[in-house]
Amino acid sequence: MTEIIDHLNALAERVLQLAEGDEAIVTAGRSDHGLTRFANSFIHQHVSDESTMVGLTLVRDGRVATTATTNVTDDGLRALAMSAAATADLLPADPRWPGVAPEVILDGRMVPANEADPQRRATIVADFVTAGDGMQAAGYCDTSEVTHVVATSTGSRLVGRSTRATLDGIQQAGGGGATAAGSGHRTAQGLDDLDGTSVGALAAGLARRGLDRVDLEPGRYPVVLAPECTATIALFLSVYGFNAKSHAEGQSAIEVGVAQFDAAITLVDDPNAGHGFGLGFDVEGTPQRALPLIDAGVSAALVHDRRTAAAAGPGVQSTGHSGPGSAAWGPVADQLHLAGGTTDPLDLVAAMGRGLVVTTFNYCRILDPKTMVVTGLTRNGTFLVEDGRIVGAVGNLRFTQSFMDALAPAAVTGLGNDARWADAEFGPALAHAPSLALQSWNITGAAPR
Amino acid sequence: MSTAFDQATRAVEAALAAGARYADARVVHTRTRALSARNAEVESVDLGDDLGIGVRALVGASWGFAATSDLDADAAGRTGAQATATARASAILPGGDLRLAPLAATVASWDSPFDQDPFEVSLSTQADLITAVTRDAAAVDGVAVATAHLQFWDVRKWFVSSEGHRIDQRLVSSGGGMQAIALGKHETQVRSYPQSFGDYRSGGWEVIEAFDLPAHAVRMGEEAVALLSAPPCPAVTTDVVLDSSQVAMQLHESVGHAIELDRILGWEAAFAGTSFLDLDQLGTLRYGSVLMNVTADATMPGAMGTFGFDDEGTPAQSVEIVDAGRWVGVLSGRDSAHLAGLPPGGMVRADGYARLPMVRMTNVGLLAGTSTMDELIGGIDYGVLMATNRSWSIDDRRLNFQFGCEIGWEIKAGQLGRMLRNPTYTGITPTFWAGLDGLGNEELRRAWGIPNCGKGQPMQTMQTAHPAVPARFRNVEVGVTG
DSSP states (O other): OHHHHHHHHHHHHHHHHHOOSSEEEEEEEEEEEEEEEEETTEEEEEEEEEEEEEEEEEEETTEEEEEEESOOSHHHHHHHHHHHHHHHHTSOOOTTOOOOOOOOEEEEEEOOOOOOOHHHHHHHHHHHHHHTTTOEEEEEEEEEEEEEEEEETTSOEEEEEEEEEEEEEEEEEEETTEEEEEEEEEEESSGGGOOHHHHHHHHHHHHHHHTSBOOOOSEEEEEEEOHHHHHHHHHHIIIIISBHHHHHTTOOOOOTTSOOSOTTOOEEEOTTOTTSOOOSBOTTSOBOOOEEEEETTEEOOOBOOHHHHHHHOTTOOOOSOOOTTHHHHOOOOOSEEEOOOSBOHHHHHHTOSSEEEEEEEEEEEEEETTTTEEEEEEEEEEEEEETTEEEEEOOOEEEEEEHHHHTSTTOEEEEBSOOEEEEETTEEEEEEEOOEEEEEEEEEEEOOO | OOOHHHHHHHHHHHHHHTTOSEEEEEEEEEEEEEEEEETTEEEEEEEEEEEEEEEEEEETTEEEEEEESOOSTTHHHHHHHHHHHHHHGGGGSOOSOOOOOOOOOOEEEEEOOOSSOTTTSOHHHHHHHHHHHHHHHHTSTTEEEEEEEEEEEEEEEEEEETTSOEEEEEEEEEEEEEEEEEEOSSOEEEEEESSTTOEEEESSHHHHHHHOGGGGHHHHHHHHHHHHTSOBOOOEEEEEEEOHHHHHHHHIIIIITTTBHHHHTTTTTTTTOOOSOOGGGTTTOBOSOTTOOEEEETTOTTOTTOOSBOTTSOBOOEEEEEETTEEOOOBOOHHHHHHHTOOOOSOEEOSSTTSOOEEOOOBEEEOOBSBOHHHHHHTOSEEEEEEEEEEEEEOTTSOEEEEEEEEEEEEETTEEEEEEBSOEEEEEHHHHHHTEEEEBBGGGOEEEEEEEEEETTTTEEEEEEEEEOOEEEEEEEEOOOO
């Protein structure tokens, strides 16, 4: 562990020595990933990969170039520095370069090293499969460990490590025409917190209930959305709404200071949460803090990197949300916490007259960021509720729904007490979210089974 | 000095020595260059240099895979042994018999052709191009944001297998595009050229020159602004003509992914999903109308999904997928093909050295018909012409889709009429393709490139293409809104 950090620090210092320019930001990262995939109830792919990457952003006479390499030999680092300099010299000056962040010395989050033993992952997968009691199971269990160093020409030195372990899978019930799938998901910092049996049993229960089909006409329905769905909504709000670049270009639906959401909604980005997955700083070397994005229904803040902050004017600071590609896509918050409520999710369902319970979303795509209208499908368990009780499964449904309208004032009817790290459209470990009860969700079609 | 072939050979030997019954290794060196501009300024310039080795080992019925960017003296042997050890850990949940379809060992070298190396073209030339087109588009009154981007790849691969393959390849590809955005009070309107997210081809700088971005910048801006005041696409069931880029997207989602044999076999069920296709129906299932003819052709010159050999060493080939509306073929690799009793299709590729190769689209394309664009439109009493994809979504079995396009035009009595904003359409795959009754001719055929098709866990992006022509479809539900 210390050896890796020392190695990354040495690489970063060496690149700073080699970088010939006015300003420089060096990132050095080490990633170790292990994955056990299963399908048709057996392990069919078992993967491990490791990589070390060094990146350099170099400024020469106001010209900015960014280069990266996995060749971390001294020759490779020299080539990296030379390439950055040669590239910068060929470009026009960047009038919006905000300068390198002021000096910060930070030992960021240091989560203990992750266990990446493939046998442990395989055992957890076996527990998941066994819990299906003969159903066809598919999914994955993986572990990752990322250690990152940022060193800048202003003297900043930041280091942090994050670990993650995820179990995500489906059980498929039935056969001979009628089939149904249910899903289960858990993400934690290590394998010790993943229980294959309970996640597999959850998925199996949803799959069994899914076999009992009833028909449903398109239209607007009250819904109880499970955490996977809620997490996806939070991520879309982050990517398309609270992104300061999108906002500056007039493409965001967010109006800071306006009560755009139901008063029950509070959304915070907290990269330092003890159970989370942030490093505590961004690739520009800006430390991160908890940032309320929605405070009791009121849009509270945008997320910035140094470019968007500088463009926003005096007094606006980076919130530490620069990432790879954010120069083009804008800064994005990805350690989101949507505050949960006190209600058992089953009571959210019981409080609904006629409506739907949705387990996960699938293939969500935005039609217009300004309205936040999104189309997608439900998957792995969608159920019809009448008089507060599930009366049958309705298969996978297509929806076309504005996420802003869905969470608008007086549109939220309840929040579950089951907030957890949920799998979202863009992956796991990005949003900690509860079940969410909404007055209306626009179903526009169904997928045949 | 150790060569890439030497390292790959050592890795394979180490995997076999550790107990694998088959092993292969790829050393992959990927150079990338990406530039973007916004409103007449360079926004970002990123250069990448990614080198490493990935080793695949088969133990029992399970693949093990290990990869590293560390290419020190011991790395190849260490990674090979690790691949086997990882595969062996699968024994707790073993699968059934897994064999590889027979393949003759090949020693070969293949390079994709290009006229002008895009990495030898000055960055200032490339930056000047995209700043100029964004300046022109942004100068249109009402355009809020104009963007443009260029991307280039130079990928070298060295492949060795325990069956005697020894293949090196170089794949050079280029692409880019531009976009103009106009803002209304409650909506955004977008126009993109050549298509949303750009177009991509196998080739060099000549690819970008052929796009002629400057000639289209002002038109993109003007159309984006005009869309703000255009009437919305009506919510009706009617006839549509899709431009070739949207037909390419339709092919990608409702044909390309559906015919991936690993999906059909359930290997991707949890994430990417399965397919509505069942192997028992191969050769008999009606996919669409008799006008529908689809091939997966990895040999097509200049297309983004073209290569010499896939990442298992299988030679590139053209495979018939849909014949006069009948489903006849799949995308496959050696293991999936053997399970299905089919010859290997040579469609297994990986995203760089660090990912396990899997079934991927090559150039899944719709063969041309005989109609001109005027004839396609002329055959419609009332309908909508839609162009340039804006949104896409389809269910996990590739049946229920909904697409949005950037721009539409009303068709009345066989004539193009007023512009329509927010055109969308939805349908069910075989029903939709059964409604195909008009196809553009060969002159209208174009291989649209996609640089980032996503699949797998962890997610792998892949370069594919879809040769397509404009096409007419009957009785389509359009105008779906939130």
